[in-house]
Structure formats: C-alpha cells, structure tokens
Amino acid sequence: MIDIEVEDDAWSVSAPDVQDLVLRAAEQAAPPGDVVILLTDDETVRDLNARFRGKDRPTNVLSFPAPDNARPHLGDIVLAYGVCAVEAREQGKPFADHLSHLVIHGVLHLMGHDHEADDEAEAMEAQERTLLAALGIPDPYLFRNDT
Numbered sequence: 001m002i003d004i005e006v007e008d009d010a011w012s013v014s015a016p017d018v019q020d021l022v023l024r025a026a027e028q029a030a031p032p033g034d035v036v037i038l039l040t041d042d043e044t045v046r047d048l049n050a051r052f053r054g055k056d057r058p059t060n061v062l063s064f065p066a067p068d069n070a071r072p073h074l075g076d077i078v079l080a081y082g083v084c085a086v087e088a089r090e091q092g093k094p095f096a097d098h099l100s101h102l103v104i105h106g107v108l109h110l111m112g113h114d115h116e117a118d119d120e121a122e123a124m125e126a127q128e129r130t131l132l133a134a135l136g137i138p139d140p141y142l143f144r145n146d147t
Contacts, residue, residue: 007040025100029107033074045080063109077106101140
C-alpha cells in the first residue's frame with residue numbers, strides 16, 4: 001500500500017493530478033512494503049531536517065526507513081514543495097518529471113540504496129534512470145554540465 005498525504009495545496013496547484021503522479025512513480029520503484037508519502041511545505045521539511053539530520057534548512061526529499069519490526073511498513077517519504085519547485089525551474093525540468101524522480105529516489109532510499117560513495121551513487125542513479133525511462137521521463141541528471 002502506498003499512502004499519499006497532501007498537506008500543502010501548492011502541490012495540487014502545480015500538478016492537479018499530483019496523487020496519481022506520485023502513486024505511479026512510487027509503484028514504478030516497486031517497494032516491497034507499505035510507504036507513506038507526505039507532500040508538505042518547506043518549513044515542515046526544514047523542521048524535520050533539523051530534528052533528524054541536524055541540518056536547519058529545507059531539502060527536497062527526506063526518507064525515513066522504518067525499523068525491521070515495523071514490516072510491512074517500509075517507511076515514510078517527505079517532500080518540500082518550494083524546494084522541489086525551485087529545483088525544477090532552475091534545472092529546466094517539468095515539475096511533474098522532477099517530482100517523479102524525487103519520489104523514486106526516496107523509495108530507493110527506503111529500500112536500502114544510498115549515494116554516499118561514488119560507486120553507490122552511480123548504481124542508484126542508474127536505477128533511477130531506468131525506472132524513470134519506463135515512465136517516459138528523460139534522464140534527470142542531463143542538466144549537469146560536466147564539460
């Protein structure tokens with residue numbers, strides 16, 4: 001089961017079909033358990049980021065894996081509207097594509113994937129590209145200008 005909660009109406013204004021969009025992306029990642037996805041505002045995410053990560057600023061997505069004894073609950077994902085909207089704009093991406101990417105990214109974190117080391121980041125990004133391509137969404141990392 002994937003439960004989606006929209007706490008900030010800005011999500012629905014930017015993407016009227018936001019719940020379907022998020023559900024489709026989360027299902028594409030095929031989580032092996034239940035996931036709760038909260039679409040909220042920057043201040044809520046800033047507070048969570050400060051309390052749980054010691055970083056007093058908003059971020060695009062936070063993933064909170066559930067302990068093993070909470071199965072089948074896999075964990076919770078929280079997304080900040082303002083950060084996500086600004087990133088999409090700055091990167092020249094459709095808002096819906098960026099949101100789909102961040103949902104998949106969050107689900108992969110709940111499934112134990114990480115990107116702390118270069119090899120982990122490459123593997124996780126490759127999986128994100130594959131899952132997004134299956135949804136018809138282009139490579140989210142093409143905006144990088146590494147040349």
